[in-house]
Amino acid sequence: MGKKWITKNGYIIQQVLDSNNPLLVSNKTTSILIDTGSRKKWMKLSDKINCILSNKLKLSAVILTHTHHDHVQNARSFKDTFKLDIIVHKSEAEYLKDGGSIYITSNNEKYIKNYEPVMWDIQTDDKYDLCNYDLDAYILHTPGHSTGSVSIIIDNEIAIVGDALSGLDNKPFKRTLKKVSEDIKSSWDKLLNLKCLLYLPAHRSHRYQALEYKDFNELYRSYLTSIKS
Numbered sequence: 001m002g003k004k005w006i007t008k009n010g011y012i013i014q015q016v017l018d019s020n021n022p023l024l025v026s027n028k029t030t031s032i033l034i035d036t037g038s039r040k041k042w043m044k045l046s047d048k049i050n051c052i053l054s055n056k057l058k059l060s061a062v063i064l065t066h067t068h069h070d071h072v073q074n075a076r077s078f079k080d081t082f083k084l085d086i087i088v089h090k091s092e093a094e095y096l097k098d099g100g101s102i103y104i105t106s107n108n109e110k111y112i113k114n115y116e117p118v119m120w121d122i123q124t125d126d127k128y129d130l131c132n133y134d135l136d137a138y139i140l141h142t143p144g145h146s147t148g149s150v151s152i153i154i155d156n157e158i159a160i161v162g163d164a165l166s167g168l169d170n171k172p173f174k175r176t177l178k179k180v181s182e183d184i185k186s187s188w189d190k191l192l193n194l195k196c197l198l199y200l201p202a203h204r205s206h207r208y209q210a211l212e213y214k215d216f217n218e219l220y221r222s223y224l225t226s227i228k229s
C-alpha cells in the first residue's frame with residue numbers, strides 16, 4: 001500500500017504506487033495528479049487510479065512539476081484517457097509540445113527528446129491558484145532543477161516539491177552551474193519561508209520521502225555552512 005497524508009481540510013494526498021511520483025490529491029469530489037511517472041508504469045498506474053477514483057471522484061488535472069521524462073512520460077496517456085487539463089509552467093510548455101526537456105549537469109545543458117508530445121491546457125507563472133478545482137492549494141514557481149520547476153502547496157500545510165530539493169543533502173551548488181545554483185537557493189528560501197509541515201520530494205533517493213520543516217531547515221543551514229568553508 002502506498003503512503004497517505006491528510007491535511008486539516010481533509011484533503012488526501014496519496015501515493016498511487018509506492019513512491020511520490022505520481023501523487024494523487026483529492027477532496028470529496030475531485031482529484032488532481034501531480035506528475036505521471038515513467039512509461040513502464042502506465043498499466044499499473046491507470047489500473048490503480050481507476051480503482052481509487054471508483055465512481056465518486058473525477059480526475060480533473062495533471063500538474064507537471066517539470067518536464068523531465070520520469071515525470072511526464074504518461075502525460076499524453078492521462079490526457080487521452082481521462083480528458084483532463086495538463087498544467088505546466090510557461091517556461092517549459094513548449095518542451096511539452098515537442099516531447100523534450102533540458103537536462104542540466106555540472107558543466108552543460110542538454111536538450112533531449114524522450115516522451116510522447118502532449119498539448120498543455122494551462123500555463124502557470126509565479127503563482128497559480130487551484131480554487132477552480134475546489135482546492136485550497138496553489139502552484140508556486142520554484143526553478144533551479146529546471147527553469148520551469150514548480151511546487152504545489154496544499155492547504156498551506158504540505159508542499160509537493162517535485163525535484164526542487166534534489167541536491168539539498170549533497171551540496172548541489174558545487175556541482176551545478178552558477179546561475180542554476182542561485183535559482184535553487186532562492187527557491188529553497190521561498191519554500192522554507194512557507195513553513196510547511198511537510199515537504200514531499202518526488203524521489204526517495206533524496207534520502208527523505210517526507211521532509212519535516214525542521215529537517216529541511218537543518219539541512220539548509222548545514223549546507224550554507226559547508227559552502228562558506
Ligand SMILES: [Zn+2]
Nearest residue numbers: 066068145163
Ligand atoms: Zn528532474
Ligand SMILES: [Zn+2]
Nearest residue numbers: 068070163202
Ligand atoms: Zn525526477
